[in-house]
Amino acid sequence: MGLTVDIKKQIKDFNLDVFFDAPIGCTGILGASGCGKSMTLKAIAGIITPDSGRILHNEAVLFDHTKKIIQKPQNRKVGFLFQNYALFPNMTVEDNIYSGLLKKTPEHTKQVKDAIERFHLQGLEKRYPKMLSGGQQQRVALARILVCNPQILLLDEPFSALDAYLKEELQLELRELLKGFKGSAILVTHDRDEAYKLCDNLMIMEHGTVIAQGNTKEMFAFPTNYQTARLTGCKNISKAVKLGEHRVKATDWDMELTISMSVPDDIQYVGIRAHNFNPVFGKLEELPNVFEIVHPETVYGPFEENLIFDARSGAHIWWKIGRDQKGIQSDLPKYLSVDPKNIMILN
Amino acid sequence: MDISAILISMKTATLSILITFFLGILAAKLVITIKREGIKSILDGLLTMPLVLPPTVAGFFLLYLFGVKRPIGQFFVDFFSIKIAFSWGATVLAAVVISFPLMYRSARAAFEQVDENILAAARTLGISEWNIFWKIQLPNALPGVVSGGILAFSRGLGEFGATAMIAGNMAGKTRTLPLAVYSAVASGDMETAYTYVWIIVGISFTVVVLMNYFGAKERKKR
Numbered sequence: 352m353g354l355t356v357d358i359k360k361q362i363k364d365f366n367l368d369v370f371f372d373a374p375i376g377c378t379g380i381l382g383a384s385g386c387g388k389s390m391t392l393k394a395i396a397g398i399i400t401p402d403s404g405r406i407l408h409n410e411a412v413l414f415d416h417t418k419k420i421i422q423k424p425q426n427r428k429v430g431f432l433f434q435n436y437a438l439f440p441n442m443t444v445e446d447n448i449y450s451g452l453l454k455k456t457p458e459h460t461k462q463v464k465d466a467i468e469r470f471h472l473q474g475l476e477k478r479y480p481k482m483l484s485g486g487q488q489q490r491v492a493l494a495r496i497l498v499c500n501p502q503i504l505l506l507d508e509p510f511s512a513l514d515a516y517l518k519e520e521l522q523l524e525l526r527e528l529l530k531g532f533k534g535s536a537i538l539v540t541h542d543r544d545e546a547y548k549l550c551d552n553l554m555i556m557e558h559g560t561v562i563a564q565g566n567t568k569e570m571f572a573f574p575t576n577y578q579t580a581r582l583t584g585c586k587n588i589s590k591a592v593k594l595g596e597h598r599v600k601a602t603d604w605d606m607e608l609t610i611s612m613s614v615p616d617d618i619q620y621v622g623i624r625a626h627n628f629n630p631v632f633g634k635l636e637e638l639p640n641v642f643e644i645v646h647p648e649t650v651y652g653p654f655e656e657n658l659i660f661d662a663r664s665g666a667h668i669w670w671k672i673g674r675d676q677k678g679i680q681s682d683l684p685k686y687l688s689v690d691p692k693n694i695m696i697l698n
Numbered sequence: 699m700d701i702s703a704i705l706i707s708m709k710t711a712t713l714s715i716l717i718t719f720f721l722g723i724l725a726a727k728l729v730i731t732i733k734r735e736g737i738k739s740i741l742d743g744l745l746t747m748p749l750v751l752p753p754t755v756a757g758f759f760l761l762y763l764f765g766v767k768r769p770i771g772q773f774f775v776d777f778f779s780i781k782i783a784f785s786w787g788a789t790v791l792a793a794v795v796i797s798f799p800l801m802y803r804s805a806r807a808a809f810e811q812v813d814e815n816i817l818a819a820a821r822t823l824g825i826s827e828w829n830i831f832w833k834i835q836l837p838n839a840l841p842g843v844v845s846g847g848i849l850a851f852s853r854g855l856g857e858f859g860a861t862a863m864i865a866g867n868m869a870g871k872t873r874t875l876p877l878a879v880y881s882a883v884a885s886g887d888m889e890t891a892y893t894y895v896w897i898i899v900g901i902s903f904t905v906v907v908l909m910n911y912f913g914a915k916e917r918k919k920r
Contacts, residue, residue: 398818424821437819441837450833451823499823 358404379550397424430501604662625671630684703878714793722801749799757863788865793854804846808839
């Protein structure tokens with residue numbers, strides 16, 4: 352059940368080659384811009400046609416190259432939320448919501464009225480999209496999509512055009528909406544917080560292919576490769592060489608590290624999340640993985656502080672200073688240590 | 699002063715803009731729907747030719763096709779008993795052919811400027827291609843389409859070269875305002891020429907200002 356996508360498409364130098372299943376629930380696609388995430392959504396919706404492969408949804412074939420089946424976008428029962436919401440500028444809010452319903456029957460009129468209430472658009476019915484705020488535009492776009500009863504929901508960077516404060520409020524609203532949605536939803540984003548908050552499952556895309564996928568929480572807790580670690584927000588990554596069963600050399604930092612997990616022979620990188628350093632004030636002996644703080648530089652955010660210091664090799668290392676580690680601010684520690692179980696092995 | 703030139707010009711310009719407006723929109727829609735780049739650019743070239751050819755050359759081609767002894771002209775005479783060349787209809791034909799590319803090109807540019815995402819969104823909402831064109835693409839391209847219409851109307855009103863070739867310069871029959879200006883100057887009647895010139899300037903200016911006014915009103919709404 353759900354959505355199965357297995358497609359290839361070449362556009363100039365770019366090769367899209369993706370294969371994945373999106374079960375019922377929300378699946379996130381996380382990737383840098385230009386990695387092919389939006390293109391994948393467009394292929395599912397039928398806005399672009401892949402060169403080969405197939406797209407299946409439950410029992411329905413949306414696209415099958417070998418069987419020469421290409422369903423029109425009109426027949427795919429897909430709701431597509433565009434980055435710029437793509438409201439029709441020549442129609443009022445009400446007419447925009449009506450647009451997907453073919454006739455103005457009493458039943459449709461009621462549906463539109465309900466949608467206007469559900470998305471808090473009362474009083475805006477006769478306005479044109481240009482007169483609405485970004486958040487209101489997104490609500491109109493969602494209302495317009497949902498009155499058509501889609502079975503697949505495709506969300507293309509829905510929050511990238513919004514202010515930070517509006518963003519969080521609308522994320523909550525979308526979370527509620529996704530909870531009540533009975534089909535497959537795919538959310539494309541380059542924002543890891545968004546992916547973490549909204550998606551049950553997560554895929555990482557790079558250069559047109561899916562390089563990792565799995566349960567969102569697990570992907571953040573145990574990233575398996577370099578790109579996943581980077582995209583899930585790991586600040587410190589170094590090339591690594593195996594020294595022993597639990598010993599590696601982090602070559603970028605010129606450090607030897609102890610790891611709880613057993614080290615595979617083909618280890619390529621190790622990663623340490625910025626919040627996983629512990630300050631050392633007392634004795635250094637017996638502590639594993641001790642970093643000396645050299646040339647520290649503090650970067651203040653509104654609610655957090657980051658200390659950036661040099662590793663032995665001169666490479667930068669980020670330490671996110673936690674609230675409970677406060678008190679050290681006036682008196683910086685000279686050393687930090689890392690618990691061996693907090694060092695991630697990456698490929 | 700002969701008032702017939704004004705009447706003929708108004709009739710010709712009005713009928714020809716009606717024809718040009720719809721032909722131009724249809725041609726633009728047809729060309730943007732074509733996917734093969736080669737065919738697209740050849741068709742575009744053909745449709746733009748009347749704009750880049752000297753009007754007398756365009757008129758020459760028209761005469762070549764629509765002359766009484768020529769294939770299309772002969773056909774009309776045989777089946778409908780209509781003589782096109784050197785009739786009032788020929789002034790409309792000339793104005794349509796010459797003003798068509800302006801309409802076609804403006805409409806095409808206006809259609810292509812409509813956000814692709816809007817059209818894609820309409821498709822995923824299940825709206826048919828026909829409704830997408832008439833209810834979304836055309837209304838959103840309207841300012842550009844209308845300004846193309848103004849240009850085409852003005853060009854049709856001012857048409858001289860092709861009209862002279864295919865319709866001739868017969869007073870009271872095919873003599874439009876531009877031809878009347880020419881005839882007046884040629885016969886040394888500057889007084890009449892001035893009158894015609896001011897009438898043309900007046901009509902053209904009024905049309906452009908009116909269209910701008912309505913265009914601005916339309917834009918304010920959105």
